[in-house]
Amino acid sequence: MSNRMHLTLKVNGEAVETLAEPRELLIHVLRERLGITGPHIGCETSHCGACTVDMDGKSVKACTIFAAQAQGAEITTIEGIGTPDSLHVLQEMFREHHGLQCGFCTPGMITRAWRLLQETPSPTEEEVRFGMAGNLCRCTGYQNIVKAVLAAANELNTVKEAAE
Amino acid sequence: MKDLPDSEERRANLKGLGCARKRVEDARFTQGKGNYVDDIKLPGMLFGDFVRSPYAHARVKSINAEAALALPGVIAVLTAKDLEPLGLHWMPTLAGDKQMVLADGKVLFQGQEVAFVVATDRYIAADAVELVEVDYEDLPVVVDPFKAQAPDAPVLREDLEGVTEGAHGPRRHHNHIFTWEQGDAAGANAAIDGSEVIAEETIYYHRTHPCPLETCGCVASMDKINGKLTLWGTFQAPHVVRTVASLLSGIDEHNIRVVSPDIGGGFGNKVGVYPGYVCSIVATIVTGKPVKWVEDRMENLMATAFARDYWMKGRIGATKDGRITGLHAHVTADHGAFDACADPTKFPAGFFHICTGSYDIPVAYCAVDGVYTNKAPGGVAYRCSFRVTEAAYFIERMIEILAIKLGMDAAELRRINFIRADQFPYTSALGWEYDSGDYHTAWDKALKAVDYEGLRREQAERVEAFRRGETRKLLGIGLTHFTEIVGAGPVKNCDILGMGMFDSCEIRIHPTGSAIARLGTISQGQGHATTFAQILASETGIPADKITIEEGDTDTAPYGLGTYGSRSTPVAGAATAMAGRKIRAKAQMIAAYLLEVHDDDLEWDVDRFAVKGAPERFKTMAEIAYAAYNQAIPGVEPGLEAVSYYDPPNMTYPFGAYICVMEIDVDTGEHEIRQFYALDDCGTRINPMIIEGQVHGGLTEALAIAMGQEIAYDDMGNVRTGTLMDFFLPTAWETPNYQTDWTETPSPHHPIGAKGVGESPNVGGVPAFSNAVHDAFRAFGLTQTHMPHDHWRIWRTARDLGLHG
Amino acid sequence: MIPARFDYHRPDSVAAAVGLLQQHGDEARVVAGGHSLIPMMKLRMAAPAHLVDLQGIAALRGIEAGDRIRIGAMVTQSEMLAHAGLAEAAPILAEAARQIADPQVRNLGTVGGNVANGDPGNDLPALMLCLDATFTLEGPEGVREVAARGFYEAPYVTAREEEEILTAVGFDRPARGFAYEKQKRKIGDYATAAAAVLIGAEGGRVVSASVAMTNLADVPVFSAAAGEVLLGSDCGEDAVAAAVDAMQGDIDPVEDNRGPVEFKRHVAGVILARAIARAWSRV
Structure with missing residues (x-):
């Protein structure tokens, strides 16, 4: 009965292969088949953004993408952003500015912010709020998330200027 | 005093009370290494999924699972018939009622659990759910709690036919659950009737839902070799779940281990015991394999844990100069199909009788009638302490309405009636003993911070400009002064299923001066691992960074009643401080031996005991800890451990003053929050950063509730708000920045004076937002309109007031 | 919210995609971004046996x-x-x-x-x-x-x-005066009412005008009448009111969680007036 397909992806820089039914949702492939449990499932209707990952250079919601559609894609999840020995500035700033509480939205939030700051390296507060509007948080009221993203942008720009 | 800089430095090094310490939890969450229930994967794990009722009220004539069972990968399909021999087709609720685990003959709300499919993965389980054929016969639906009480209303709970005595006294109708009263009815009525001014209004606090970002779920695993059941799940009260699981399943409590892993927000949604947990336990016992059940968002919104749904009829009397003479409240409480409210046993309406609020009201009465309807059960405290937010909304609306009747400024009316600082401890007309407060100071600070008089002038000018046709936007100033009652609670009157509402902390100091502490609570984002370590740091002199806090595993943590109702800091926080003090008492004996002085010759100095008058002779806590393990000290047992079970002598009463400034477009019903000022007094402040974060989050939930979030039903009992398209959770775009402030009035009975804060912003925020909407229309004659204040309802208000020309 | 099983196709040309649709008839559905179809499939309100993904077609x-x-x-x-x-x-x-x-x-x-x-x-x-x-x-x-x-x-x-x-x-290439005005409950919501307006002007008068409305009937609404009444006007108060009246004749909103019909009509009028004003400010 099963019509599993041979799925090839590049996840966090590594080529991975797995068998999956075409109908499996990318979020389930990542979480169940590949053991990448950073991205979460919150609403299942593409409203909350807890499942946000980066696919081929764009932020997407992995709950509304079939495994088959992702065939061949390059995917970055929270697990691919920073390492324990070298955290990404966003990860540091979320902690510094108390931009998280229960932590459930955080992987999607940071993964989205990571792409946002590449798209818009020096955002205004309004641009951060608009650019992060696909990610819901029930705990923080966003104020400290916005603060963390703006602080991270600042920090990244300072580092970039110093390097130039 | 030459050592002062040194002791200050040592104090700073502890990161104890008052320090905006960064959270220790964040490292794993920011790297995607949290461990939530759906992250748990066990070998051979099966997946459970529910067949749910599409009808709000129907008889279940038959269930045919043949086709489902024929699907490869389907292991079992459980129905009430399978659970009945185990006595598990119904389960007791926290409110003294019982609830169907799986539909037993009929269904009573849309989304009710009818059958439980167990399969090898979630895709197959979902396919099988589609294949289960259920034959229903429609029954008349009742979604209105007033119509439910009509003599000829359909009988919803056939299992209770002829039962005239419920868990909370007599039932006077087949859909009536209880009547609960407090206060002096005759006295309140007499006082109000004799008043110069009387205000009367019905205030509806609509049905909503806590909707944490993570839904509810569990993994149940029966180890048949050792006879041990392990249950991981989204439990705000893991120890209570263990006790309930033992009572239900007959498995001895020592053979059940309940673990709450990381929890993706709770807000009251994860207090209850849901059919999914029971079915998963049965399934693992039957199959011998681990079974996971995780509900989806629609199931979460449709079937688990609604909040509020209180129709509150109020009468308040006052002298013509604004002195309140009496308050009368009658509530019709829509409890849905089963009374599964999560309240302490003796309080079927929670602490609603805090409804006299911040005011010195001489006589009051309240009564609550609980009613069954064809809606989901629940009635949880959504980021509040047991019906406190309903009470706060009620009194803060009644005050505004009274101000209108009196033609008085609402800020001034509050000031006239506040309980004065010198009246604490204050016993309210409905029997609570408020521990402490200083409302006038907080209120004056708040009004000054926002330039209240200036705002009122601007508002008056705006009204004139509107009348001249120069603007279509009105300005609302939403005032709230709330008093909470949290920290349930004293064992003498607070219990959950018979378990007293104490809480606990157990501390072990390691030989090299670091420590682990375990508590009976469980964090769902509140940052317990950070803040409880701060309490202990201040009590024991061990730096917070050297203290591990562990919660949620019933095999290791001491018994506690869990985290909800802002009870962690007031109760478990107190237990932590008391356990820390026990450590210190033993440490003092050890230090005395090591320094060869009498216990009484020592004094505590931040992180050490020093000889009085000879501060250079001291032993640090680290040195003392080492000695506790490597020296034979006469009369003192080795080791350095302590445990405290804390039974609070009273609740705590945090309070606050909130002011919301809102622009309202009368044509589209849209609003804009121009300013929100929130002053909180939660007693001693453990971690200002975390307090501020709690306030931001709670205010945003309040914004959602006041301005659009609801669980709405149509006349057929269909849920109209089952996804996050329709169930309003604001994004960063709709959420304003908040301005936070504080005063600090420590609780006199709490060991460190802390009161709890997590829920204050929801309790105080909802009336602040709602009062702003009402206030915008006050000049045009509005006294009361119901939440949620979404676009069309605000527009309707404007239309009804003739503002559309 | 788990979709039913389907077979997946990723053709690399339109012709191949059309061929798949011919082959599978009404058992096949085309998927582009999927953000309308996939939620429907997760709710099992749609269950195509074949999904034809267009992402591989460069054309x-x-x-x-x-x-x-x-x-x-x-x-x-x-x-x-x-x-x-x-x-x-x-x-x-x-x-x-x-x-x-x-x-x-x-x-x-x-x-x-x-x-x-x-x-x-x-x-x-x-x-x-x-x-x-x-x-x-x-x-x-x-x-x-x-x-x-x-x-x-x-x-x-x-x-x-x-x-x-x-x-x-x-x-x-459209006229210079433009506006898309939308009222919604929150980010991620459909419109309570939305208006698309294009206005061309010469010498302070409207020479072309086009008006369409979103989510105010069971299909998107082009209001020819609303555009017509703007022609020759200076988009003054009366002209806007007439355009709003004309638009009202073309929409047919239904009650839903966003509000009752009367509200939607009212908001449609407000939104259209705003859109016209903004478009006019840009001509």
Whole structure:
């Protein structure tokens, strides 16, 4: 009965292969088949953004993408952003500015912010709020998330200027 | 005093009370290494999924699972018939009622659990759910709690036919659950009737839902070799779940281990015991394999844990100069199909009788009638302490309405009636003993911070400009002064299923001066691992960074009643401080031996005991800890451990003053929050950063509730708000920045004076937002309109007031 | 929310895609960005046995922004929002795209999917009506052009035959005065009411006007009458009121969680008046 397909992806820089039914949702492939449990499932209707990952250079919601559609894609999840020995500035700033509480939205939030700051390296507060509007948080009221993203942008720009 | 800089430095090094310490939890969450229930994967794990009722009220004539069972990968399909021999087709609720685990003959709300499919993965389980054929016969639906009480209303709970005595006294109708009263009815009525001014209004606090970002779920695993059941799940009260699981399943409590892993927000949604947990336990016992059940968002919104749904009829009397003479409240409480409210046993309406609020009201009465309807059960405290937010909304609306009747400024009316600082401890007309407060100071600070008089002038000018046709936007100033009652609670009157509402902390100091502490609570984002370590740091002199806090595993943590109702800091926080003090008492004996002085010759100095008058002779806590393990000290047992079970002598009463400034477009019903000022007094402040974060989050939930979030039903009992398209959770775009402030009035009975804060912003925020909407229309004659204040309802208000020309 | 099983196809040409649709008939559905279809499939309100994914067809991408503007069906709303040529030639597109869903959804949501599936809640169909766009459809019989204004028949029912694929939208460079005004409850919501307005002017008078409305009937609404009454006017109070009145005759909103009919009509009027004012300020 099963019509599993041979799925090839590049996840966090590594080529991975797995068998999956075409109908499996990318979020389930990542979480169940590949053991990448950073991205979460919150609403299942593409409203909350807890499942946000980066696919081929764009932020997407992995709950509304079939495994088959992702065939061949390059995917970055929270697990691919920073390492324990070298955290990404966003990860540091979320902690510094108390931009998280229960932590459930955080992987999607940071993964989205990571792409946002590449798209818009020096955002205004309004641009951060608009650019992060696909990610819901029930705990923080966003104020400290916005603060963390703006602080991270600042920090990244300072580092970039110093390097130039 | 030459050592002062040194002791200050040592104090700073502890990161104890008052320090905006960064959270220790964040490292794993920011790297995607949290461990939530759906992250748990066990070998051979099966997946459970529910067949749910599409009808709000129907008889279940038959269930045919043949086709489902024929699907490869389907292991079992459980129905009430399978659970009945185990006595598990119904389960007791926290409110003294019982609830169907799986539909037993009929269904009573849309989304009710009818059958439980167990399969090898979630895709197959979902396919099988589609294949289960259920034959229903429609029954008349009742979604209105007033119509439910009509003599000829359909009988919803056939299992209770002829039962005239419920868990909370007599039932006077087949859909009536209880009547609960407090206060002096005759006295309140007499006082109000004799008043110069009387205000009367019905205030509806609509049905909503806590909707944490993570839904509810569990993994149940029966180890048949050792006879041990392990249950991981989204439990705000893991120890209570263990006790309930033992009572239900007959498995001895020592053979059940309940673990709450990381929890993706709770807000009251994860207090209850849901059919999914029971079915998963049965399934693992039957199959011998681990079974996971995780509900989806629609199931979460449709079937688990609604909040509020209180129709509150109020009468308040006052002298013509604004002195309140009496308050009368009658509530019709829509409890849905089963009374599964999560309240302490003796309080079927929670602490609603805090409804006299911040005011010195001489006589009051309240009564609550609980009613069954064809809606989901629940009635949880959504980021509040047991019906406190309903009470706060009620009194803060009644005050505004009274101000209108009196033609008085609402800020001034509050000031006239506040309980004065010198009246604490204050016993309210409905029997609570408020521990402490200083409302006038907080209120004056708040009004000054926002330039209240200036705002009122601007508002008056705006009204004139509107009348001249120069603007279509009105300005609302939403005032709230709330008093909470949290920290349930004293064992003498607070219990959950018979378990007293104490809480606990157990501390072990390691030989090299670091420590682990375990508590009976469980964090769902509140940052317990950070803040409880701060309490202990201040009590024991061990730096917070050297203290591990562990919660949620019933095999290791001491018994506690869990985290909800802002009870962690007031109760478990107190237990932590008391356990820390026990450590210190033993440490003092050890230090005395090591320094060869009498216990009484020592004094505590931040992180050490020093000889009085000879501060250079001291032993640090680290040195003392080492000695506790490597020296034979006469009369003192080795080791350095302590445990405290804390039974609070009273609740705590945090309070606050909130002011919301809102622009309202009368044509589209849209609003804009121009300013929100929130002053909180939660007693001693453990971690200002975390307090501020709690306030931001709670205010945003309040914004959602006041301005659009609801669980709405149509006349057929269909849920109209089952996804996050329709169930309003604001994004960063709709959420304003908040301005936070504080005063600090420590609780006199709490060991460190802390009161709890997590829920204050929801309790105080909802009336602040709602009062702003009402206030915008006050000049045009509005006294009361119901939440949620979404676009069309605000527009309707404007239309009804003739503002559309 | 788990979809039913299907077989997946990723053709690399429109012809191959059409071939698959012919082969599988009504058991097949085309998927572009998937953000309308996949939620329906997760709720099992749609359960196609074959899913034909258009992402591998290079011919469906690309934007031409000359005097005639052509946008490939697989161009995403994000791409539309970021395209410098479009921003210059038809800025109303970006103004509308900004108001669709959220960044992640716009990254996958396509122009073709949004206009082709016939969901009255989508924003781009009314925009296409306003622009007087034509849709290019390719099917077994070849290629044909259909006017957007004749495309929408009923909810989810359009002039597209089951075996056809919408490959591109095209329209002439629009008039300078533009606005897409949308009221919604929150980011991610469909419109309570939205209005697309294009106005051309000469010598302080309206010489061309086009008005279309989103989510105010079971199909997107082009209000020819509203445009007509603006012609020759200076978009003053009376003209706007007349346009709003005319538009009211063309919409037919239904009650839902966003509010009752009377409210929607009222808001539609307010939104249209605002859109006209903004468009007029830009002519």
